[in-house]
Amino acid sequence: MTRMAVAVVNLNTREHLRVCLRTALAAAAREIVVADNGSSDGSLEMVRAEYPGVRLQVHSENPGYGAASNRAIAACTSPYVLLLNSDTEIRPGALEALTAYLDEQPESGIAGPRLLNPDGTLQPSCYPFPGSLAWLLDNNTLSRSVGVVPGLRDLCYRTSPHDRARPVPFVKGAALAIRRTAFDEVRGFDESFFMYAEEVDLCYRLGAAGWEIHFAPVTDVTHVGGASTRQVRTAMAIEHYRADLRFYRRHYAPARVASLVALHKLNLVARLVRDSVSLRSARADRPNVAEDLAAWKRLLLEG
Structure with missing residues (x-):
């Protein structure tokens, strides 16, 4: 029996979640927890009807990805947890491969498998830190x-090669094989990150505590990407911007933060120019472009 549980956070992605759970069971998962952040698309009913063995945590209001992940992981009894986005598909043998990797690499607090796009192409998943x-x-x-x-x-x-296992600054949060002792040592995700950068912050704090973050291509995980967030595209772009700045202010010196904020503001100006030009195009998606323009203007006025 595998010593790795599966935890999934879901928000209105019923069909993706159905496939995700099917692949988790095919990979011989014996412990699965789904944290639902207030879905209204029938996700809860689907899980209860089709996957009665899955433990379901129902949040009437969305507490954020990090908070929901913390609660799902806390409910697991296994020493390792594979935390998945609901729009992922894992392979048979994935849990055993990641369990073996963490067993063989006791210094690794998190191992990120290789991510693939639905068409089978590589999805980059290990990066330098923001800034x-x-x-x-x-x-x-x-x-x-x-x-x-x-x-x-x-x-x-x-x-940032994706062809060999190695320590990296951080790995993309779509699929994280987590060592519970390391996760608990740093008290899990910082719940002030509602969406975006929560895995970056977690990896940064694990590194500061002496743990390593590993890219571990011992198995592949297919990741669609944006299944929940594309439903509120502009709002999530705003949250992404704010999350980056929150990360800077949490971990970097004031002078570096000031320079990075200035660079982000310049990037917003570039977006304003781009979208203003796009708005004049006959092929523009005018409502969406106008919404984006309003968002960039609002962010420019923020501190």
Whole structure:
């Protein structure tokens, strides 16, 4: 019997959750906890009818991803927990492979498997911390939308290889194999991060406590991405921006925070220019672009 439980946080992703749970059972999961953050799409009814052995935690109001994860992990009795987004699919043997990896790497507090897109292509999942040069090159409007520095973005990916196991600053939170002793030592996710950067903050604190974060391509996990957040796209973009700034202020020196906030403001200006031009296009999705413009203006006025 595997010593790794599965915990899943869900919000209105019934069909993805159905597949996620099916693959978890096919991978011989013996302990599965689903934390539901207030779904209204029939997710609860589906789990109760089709997966009666799954332990269901029902939150009438959305406490945030980190808070829901903390509660789901606390309910698990296994020494290891694979925390999954609801839009993921794991492979047979995944739990055994990740359990063996954590057994063999006692210094690893978290191991992140390799993530794949639905078409089978690689989904990058190990990164430098926010605020580093590589992070800034990969997370700005000029790089992503205009393509001014595509060569530099490629360099960032080449310096973060996804073909071998190794310690990394942090791994993407879509699939995290967690050692409970390490997780409990740092008191889990910081629940002030409602959505985004909660795994970055967790990995940072684990590293500060002496644990390592490992990229562990001993199994692959398919990740659709954005199944919950695309339902409220602009609101989540705002939350992503705020989460990055919260991370900076929590962990970096004031002078570095000030410079990073200034760079983020410049990026917002670039988004304003881009979307203002886009709004004048006959092919523009005018309601969405207008909503984005209002969001960027609001964020520029924030501290």
